Amino acid sequence: MSLSVSITAVPGIPDIQNGDDLAKVLGDCMEQAGLFPQDGDILCIAQKVFSKAEGCIIPLSTVTPSDEAIKYGEELNKDPRKVEIVLRESTRVVRSFRRPDQESGTMICEHRLGFISANAAVDESNFGEEDAAMVLPADPDASCARIQQAFAERFGVQTGVVMTDTFGRPWRLGQINVAIGLSKVPATIQEQGNLDAWGRPLMVTEPALADEISAASGLVVRKNGKTPAVLLRGLDWQPADSRGADIIRKKQEDMFR
Amino acid sequence: MSLSVSITAVPGIPDIQNGDDLAKVLGDCMEQAGLFPQDGDILCIAQKVFSKAEGCIIPLSTVTPSDEAIKYGEELNKDPRKVEIVLRESTRVVRSFRRPDQESGTMICEHRLGFISANAAVDESNFGEEDAAMVLPADPDASCARIQQAFAERFGVQTGVVMTDTFGRPWRLGQINVAIGLSKVPATIQEQGNLDAWGRPLMVTEPALADEISAASGLVVRKNGKTPAVLLRGLDWQPADSRGADIIRKKQEDMFR
Numbered sequence: 001m002s003l004s005v006s007i008t009a010v011p012g013i014p015d016i017q018n019g020d021d022l023a024k025v026l027g028d029c030m031e032q033a034g035l036f037p038q039d040g041d042i043l044c045i046a047q048k049v050f051s052k053a054e055g056c057i058i059p060l061s062t063v064t065p066s067d068e069a070i071k072y073g074e075e076l077n078k079d080p081r082k083v084e085i086v087l088r089e090s091t092r093v094v095r096s097f098r099r100p101d102q103e104s105g106t107m108i109c110e111h112r113l114g115f116i117s118a119n120a121a122v123d124e125s126n127f128g129e130e131d132a133a134m135v136l137p138a139d140p141d142a143s144c145a146r147i148q149q150a151f152a153e154r155f156g157v158q159t160g161v162v163m164t165d166t167f168g169r170p171w172r173l174g175q176i177n178v179a180i181g182l183s184k185v186p187a188t189i190q191e192q193g194n195l196d197a198w199g200r201p202l203m204v205t206e207p208a209l210a211d212e213i214s215a216a217s218g219l220v221v222r223k224n225g226k227t228p229a230v231l232l233r234g235l236d237w238q239p240a241d242s243r244g245a246d247i248i249r250k251k252q253e254d255m256f257r
Numbered sequence: 258m259s260l261s262v263s264i265t266a267v268p269g270i271p272d273i274q275n276g277d278d279l280a281k282v283l284g285d286c287m288e289q290a291g292l293f294p295q296d297g298d299i300l301c302i303a304q305k306v307f308s309k310a311e312g313c314i315i316p317l318s319t320v321t322p323s324d325e326a327i328k329y330g331e332e333l334n335k336d337p338r339k340v341e342i343v344l345r346e347s348t349r350v351v352r353s354f355r356r357p358d359q360e361s362g363t364m365i366c367e368h369r370l371g372f373i374s375a376n377a378a379v380d381e382s383n384f385g386e387e388d389a390a391m392v393l394p395a396d397p398d399a400s401c402a403r404i405q406q407a408f409a410e411r412f413g414v415q416t417g418v419v420m421t422d423t424f425g426r427p428w429r430l431g432q433i434n435v436a437i438g439l440s441k442v443p444a445t446i447q448e449q450g451n452l453d454a455w456g457r458p459l460m461v462t463e464p465a466l467a468d469e470i471s472a473a474s475g476l477v478v479r480k481n482g483k484t485p486a487v488l489l490r491g492l493d494w495q496p497a498d499s500r501g502a503d504i505i506r507k508k509q510e511d512m513f514r
Contacts, residue, residue, distance in 0.1 A: 003268060003484070005476050008261040095512045108512065116428040166464075170427055170513035171373040172435065173506050174445035174465025176472065188431035205423075207475055208431025215433070215472030218464055219262050219492055227260070235476055249430050255352045255365065256427035256513045 005234040009220040009227035010035060016228075018055040023150030026229055035231055037151055042160040042185060042235060044177075044217035045147065046228035048123065050137045050163060058085055060131045072096060076105030082124065083107070085133045089120035094257055113140065114248040115180060116257065117167050136165070140181025141243050148183040158239065160185035164214040170256060177218045179210035179247060184239040186210065187246035209237065210247060262491040266477040266484035267292060273485075275312040280407030283486055292488055294408055299417040299442060299492060301434075301474035302404070303485035305380065307394045307420060315342055317388045329353060333362030339381065340364070342390045346377035351514055370397065371505040372437060373514065374424050393422070397438025398500050405440040415496065417442035421471040427513060434475040436467035436504060441496040443467065444503035466494065467504060 012029045016022065026045070030037060051057070065073065065080035069087055073080030076098045087093075090109035094116055098105025109120040113136065123134040137143045144161040151159050163181030168174075179187070191205040217230040251257060269286045273279065283302070287294060308314070322330065322337035326344055330337030333355045344350075347366035351373060355362025366377040370393065380391040394400045401418040408416050420438030425431075436444070448462040474487040508514060 003477055004263060004265040006261060006263050007473070011260060097512055099510065166462075169465075171506055171511060172465065172468065172504050174463045174468065174504070176465045176468055178429065206431045207423075208426075208429065208433045209476075211429065211431065211433055212472050212475045215469045216264070216476060218469045219466075219473060219489075220260055232476075247429050247431070249428055253356065254428060255354055 007216050007220050008231045010229040016049045016052040020053045022053045023147045027154055037155045037157045039157045042232040044162045044230040047165040049228045050143045051134050054137050056135045057132050078104045082133055086120045086122050089135050114245050144181045144183035162213055177214040179214045181244045182242045186240040187242050264473050264477050265488045267486040273306045273309040277310045279310045280404045284411055294412045294414045296414045299489040301419045301487040304422040306485045307400045308391050311394050313392045314389050335361045339390055343377045343379050346392050371502050401438045401440035419470055434471040436471045438501045439499045443497040444499050
């Protein structure tokens with residue numbers, strides 16, 4: 001087991017534009033910073049730059065809200081066009097609410113990718129366009145795999161790639177980064193068969209590796225700091241054929257949907 | 258903002274016994290490893306070693322289950338004495354269930370400290386005693402403060418201390434370390450007043466710093482590795498008069514209790 005891990009923000013990443021080659025931009029920034037990729041490195045990259053590079057920004061002027069979106073919009077005091085985008089990204093609304101202290105309400109949705117999150121991870125801030133909303137990339141695992149493959153070709157190294165988004169949680173305040181796309185990085189580590197330090201079988205132990213990595217990336221990423229990519233080095237891990245959906249608890253095992 | 262953070266497991270920590278001076282043990286191990294504490298270091302320490310040092314292990318032979326514990330025990334196929342300990346640690350049972358594939362069921366409880374967690378964070382593994390259960394320390398913030406103060410006296414440095422426990426989550430598989438006690442480390446960072454990279458006010462942005470730190474510690478702690486203490490160095494943070502309870506979402510703002 002590794003005993004020391006470094007978490008480093010990749011400096012100098014420019015504003016990403018629709019059509020940018022994200023792998024090239026990241027590789028260039030790492031080279032310029034002297035952060036030469038190594039085997040076993042994990043790159044943790046914010047969803048926002050993938051969505052920008054892949055053109056996942058929807059001008060509200062192109063959206064016609066459905067009756068359902070108009071109903072939620074009135075109930076929650078939200079622009080029905082934004083609600084419409086949330087509904088299109090969702091397979092189900094788990095909860096919707098507007099507390100008296102809220103100007104506009106929140107929808108907790110099951111995203112088409114399976115994740116449960118506020119407003120189906122539709123983002124209204126930080127992408128430099130008014131009257132638009134940003135949605136997740138079509139296939140976050142594929143987006144991660146493209147970075148992984150480009151780094152293998154360019155640098156001759158095997159890295160892991162995690163796409164993160166910033167989610168709130170039930171019960172606990174504040175937001176934390178979680179993994180929504182994976183290339184090579186296992187979603188969780190299965191330790192059930194292992195023994196504990198006293199030789200007893202471990203009861204239920206399945207560390208959520210990809211989410212640990214994602215949360216750790218938050219320690220060096222600050223939203224206003226334009227540091228959407230983070231390099232983790234020194235972690236002991238084995239590549240896996242993993243998918244972001246591997247992190248999602250099965251509905252029948254989830255008491256809180 | 259800091260751009261690189263190191264996460265290092267403190268090596269050589271012996272099995273902790275009831276009555277051990279945890280601050281002294283940790284300080285000795287750090288010195289021996291050449292990890293001399295510095296201002297701004299954050300120590301992330303697993304609940305288990307605090308509970309051991311503070312004698313928070315309850316032999317089941319001393320426990321007489323209540324009628325309620327016996328009822329839950331039958332429903333969930335759990336030792337009613339263990340259930341009794343869970344109930345004594347809890348202010349409320351949020352959910353209880355036993356799926357057909359489970360040998361014994363789970364209780365999701367509101368702990369007397371406010372956290373929502375499985376079985377009120379009562380632990381049955383990894384403490385070297387059969388027929389006993391381990392509960393959380395009486396006052397995790399006070400336990401953290403004792404380490405903080407001892408390090409200030411011994412090394413002349415101001416550190417932050419976080420007590421972690423390993424929790425499951427709704428919706429997402431696997432466990433992740435979260436903060437249950439704090440000394441000096443802010444529970445969350447308030448960024449609501451800040452502007453994003455394009456000069457727009459950030460919508461809702463309150464990174465859960467203490468939980469990010471806790472989750473990151475999991476990257477170098479493995480349960481069977483006997484590495485219950487982790488040093489984070491290089492983080493940009495400001496000391497605060499914080500408490501573990503600061504992380505708990507108010508009940509009236511929580512849709513999932």
